[in-house]
Amino acid sequence: METKFRRNTQNMDVKKVLFIIGIIFVAFNLRPAITSVGPLISSITADLGISNAAAGFITTLPLLSFAVFSLLAPKLGHRFGYERMVFIGLLTLIMGIVIRFISLTVTLFVGTALVGIGIAISNVLLPGIIKGNYPQKVGLMTAVYTTCMSVFSAIGTGLSIPLAKGLGLGWEKTLLCWALLALLAAVIWLPQIRKPAKLDDPKTSALQGASIWRSKIAWQVTIFMGLQSFLFYSMITWLPEILNGRGLSISTAGWMVSVMQLTGLPMTFLTPVFATRFQNQRGIVGMIGCLYTAGLLGVLLGSNIPMLTVSVMLMGAGQAASISLALTLLGLRAGNAQQSAALSGMSQSVGYLLAAAGPVLIGILIDVTASVNVPLLLFIAIIIVMVTAGLGAGRNQTVFNENRAHD
Numbered sequence: 455m456e457t458k459f460r461r462n463t464q465n466m467d468v469k470k471v472l473f474i475i476g477i478i479f480v481a482f483n484l485r486p487a488i489t490s491v492g493p494l495i496s497s498i499t500a501d502l503g504i505s506n507a508a509a510g511f512i513t514t515l516p517l518l519s520f521a522v523f524s525l526l527a528p529k530l531g532h533r534f535g536y537e538r539m540v541f542i543g544l545l546t547l548i549m550g551i552v553i554r555f556i557s558l559t560v561t562l563f564v565g566t567a568l569v570g571i572g573i574a575i576s577n578v579l580l581p582g583i584i585k586g587n588y589p590q591k592v593g594l595m596t597a598v599y600t601t602c603m604s605v606f607s608a609i610g611t612g613l614s615i616p617l618a619k620g621l622g623l624g625w626e627k628t629l630l631c632w633a634l635l636a637l638l639a640a641v642i643w644l645p646q647i648r649k650p651a652k653l654d655d656p657k658t659s660a661l662q663g664a665s666i667w668r669s670k671i672a673w674q675v676t677i678f679m680g681l682q683s684f685l686f687y688s689m690i691t692w693l694p695e696i697l698n699g700r701g702l703s704i705s706t707a708g709w710m711v712s713v714m715q716l717t718g719l720p721m722t723f724l725t726p727v728f729a730t731r732f733q734n735q736r737g738i739v740g741m742i743g744c745l746y747t748a749g750l751l752g753v754l755l756g757s758n759i760p761m762l763t764v765s766v767m768l769m770g771a772g773q774a775a776s777i778s779l780a781l782t783l784l785g786l787r788a789g790n791a792q793q794s795a796a797l798s799g800m801s802q803s804v805g806y807l808l809a810a811a812g813p814v815l816i817g818i819l820i821d822v823t824a825s826v827n828v829p830l831l832l833f834i835a836i837i838i839v840m841v842t843a844g845l846g847a848g849r850n851q852t853v854f855n856e857n858r859a860h861d
Contacts, residue, residue: 472645473587477595479639480540480576481602486610487551487569487632488516493614494625501625502559512566514813517687519570520577520806527578528795536579536586536795537646543579544640547572551633555626572636574802581784581798586791593730596782601723604774608715666796669853674846675783675797678739680805681840682776685746685833688812689714689773692820692829693766699826700753700762710766717767718774725778730786738779739844746772746837754830776840780805789852797853 491498491512499509531539546568554565584595610632618628666672690711697707729735745768752765784801788794816829 476643476646477599478602479642481599482606483547483636483639484573484576484603485607489607489610490614490629493611494618497625504559514810515566516570517806517810519567520574521803523571523574524578524799524803527575528799531579531795532792535649536583537649540576540579541643541647543572543575544636548633548636551630555630557626578798578802579795581781582791582795585785585788585794592785593726593782597723597726600778600781604719604722666800671787671851672797672800672853674843675787676801676804677843678840678847679780679801680808681836682780683805683809684812685836686773687809688816691813692816696826714766714770717770721771721774722778725775726782729779729782734850735848736845739841739848742772742775743837743841747834750830750834754827783847787852793853
């Protein structure tokens with residue numbers, strides 16, 4: 455009897471380890487298939503003969519896919535099982551990467567759309583899976599997967615030119631390489647698809663279906679998520695141009711984007727861990743606002759490399775903390791896995807619509823005003839609104855118990 459119990463315990467431990475490894479490898483695939491495209495845009499446009507405007511749409515298309523499928527993913531997850539849908543998302547991602555390998559304009563866009571759909575499914579369902587499997591460790595598990603996601607986001611950008619030009623793979627094979635990582639993740643995730651779909655309490659499910667878009671705190675989480683996405687994608691796109699306008703060379707300004715992302719990695723991990731240790735997260739929201747604003751004011755007023763570097767690092771810390779907190783709130787503000795997936799779908803759908811509009815709006819502002827200061831002032835205004843929403847989202851409440859919970 456004791457031997458059988460020990461064997462069962464060991465099997466459970468192995469399953470837990472495989473599950474965590476699976477989460478990590480899924481997270482590895484949530485960004486590089488997209489971030490690897492940016493450095494290769496010039497090669498893609500030259501090879502396919504497309505305009506810069508069409509090339510810019512390559513980076514916007516996945517965000518639009520995120521917005522649309524973020525609404526569908528919770529329903530599909532509830533119907534077929536969250537773990538199974540993540541597996542299907544990985545297969546869709548692989549299919550998109552392979553189709554994109556075919557060097558035609560139409561396959562480039564179709565493949566890119568499928569890449570966005572595949573990533574969107576995992577983006578939305580992972581918070582629900584974590585909430586369902588580790589309800590008491592939402593912060594730690596969120597910290598692990600957001601850090602993995604951020605690291606490979608940067609790796610995706612950094613490896614593109616060395617692979618394409620250093621190893622002579624060209625843009626097609628460089629982008630195809632990420633199919634290997636997605637395939638590995640799908641193989642590791644395979645044991646999870648045996649899990650049946652988990653249905654929540656019928657009363658909770660019915661309440662969720664009727665109320666998620668009428669929940670005040672759900673909208674506060676959504677606004678916080680959306681505005682941090684707007685800031686992230688706008689800065690990734692336009693920060694080099696803004697810093698160039700502040701006197702830096704364009705190559706130095708480009709490196710600053712990498713500095714911003716790398717500086718944020720400790721905050722990416724630590725923010726979710728600390729968020730779950732406090733009764734509410736308002737203090738963290740205030741810290742994010744201070745870091746972001748100090749960094750932006752430093753860029754607005756700075757005129758030398760040391761000051762601009764410190765300012766960019768402050769922005770990186772604020773940026774990393776905001777995305778990690780936003781993803782953590784998807785678990786903390788929900789009572790169960792299904793509520794977390796529904797809140798994730800709502801907030802990420804709206805969030806990625808804002809993210810898709812951000813780079814375009816900032817580009818228009820720079821063209822119209824011929825000034826890089828106007829976008830910086832707009833970013834500060836957006837941070838004020840984001841922090842206001844975050845203070846509401848940081849309350850110790852859940853989306854369907856707003857009138858009963860308290861700080």
